Each structure stands twice: as C-alpha cells, then as structure tokens.
Amino acid sequence: DAGVTQSPTHLIKTRGQQVTLRCSPKSGHDTVSWYQQALGQGPQFIFQYYEEEERQRGNFPDRFSGHQFPNYSSELNVNALLLGDSALYLCASSLVTAGETQYFGPGTRLTVL
C-alpha cells in the first residue's frame, strides 16, 4: 500500500517565477493538506482540500493556491516567488471521517534564488 507521494523531490527557481508541486494521497484517503516548513521551524498549515474544494486556509497570501482532482491528488501552486518561499513543502493526507490523523509525504524542497 503506497503512502503519500510528492513530486518533485527538489526544485530550484528564481524570484518572480511560478511553481507547481504535486501530491498523491495514501490509498483510500480523501483529504489533502499542505504545509510549509522553513529551515529550523515546525510545519505551518497552508490549506486543506476535500471534495475538490478548499476547506480551510492558514495565514498565507493569495500567491499560494491549490487544486484537488477527482482522484484526490492535489497540486500546490505558488506565484511570484520570493526568497522567503524557500522551504520544505509537505503534503499530508487523511480521511475526513477519521478526525485529524494525517499521514505525511517526504516533502518537496523548494529553493528560490
């Protein structure tokens, strides 16, 4: 049974560019959440998707957007990249009916130059 997968593993972009990160949830899960983990910090919640809709959103600007597809996979898009967007981006999946237990993928390391 495959766990949560994310692609790509690493990514290097320059300021002002746009980036798309991808996530496939654990088999049977219907909810995907995205987190940003800056170096030396704990993960911070960006947003959560369920039934292809954004359910909840953290304190992130509109430059951060997402999408969930009918097969429950998800994308995170970041526009107009800033140096401060450099971080590890983590995807977590869960069952909406199972409360808050979330299972995390390995993350995508984004470096903005």
Next chain:
Amino acid sequence: AQSVTQLDSHVSVSEGTPVLLRCNYSSSYSPSLFWYVQHPNKGLQLLLKYTSAATLVKGINGFEAEFKKSETSFHLTKPSAHMSDAAEYFCVVSDIDTPLVFGKGTRLSVIA
C-alpha cells in the same frame, strides 16, 4: 486558538538512558495531541496520538506520552534511547475540525 510550546530546542542523551521531551499546549476545547518524528531529509512519521481516551498513550518504537490536563502537558518519554532515535520531534495540537498546529521542534541527539 491552539498553541504548542516545546520546552527544549535540543536534548542530548546517552544510548541506553531515558528520553524526556517536554511539551505544553494551549487549547480552547478538548484537544487531540500528537507527536511526530522527522529524520533528516525525510517526511514526518506519526509516533502516537491522544484523543480523550486513556491518558497514557503508547506509540511506536517504545515511545509513550502522558496527557496531563491540569498541567496542560503532553511529554514524550522512552525508557532507553537508541542511536536510531536521533531525529527532530514535533508536538502537535488540534481542536475539532481545525488545522494541526506544530511546535518548533526538539532535536534529539543520542551519544554512543
């Protein structure tokens, strides 16, 4: 709003000695509490979860945590540290239908 304070940014223990990682939380309601572990260049792995059942929660790899409502604490312990336990540990709180809120993490070093 929920919050988590991990009282130590770095803990160093000798192999075979007990581990104690401290966590205090703030929550408006009856919270769910978690401990996750992150090994270098890896994602987060769930160690254990508390959801208002038994106050002493047993997790994987010999870890356990005790929920103490009066002290708003959820400290993580292990009787005997192993070299493979060296990692970053995160205490996490969540209320009903709210996002996970992470502490800043505690780096555990294990000395041979």
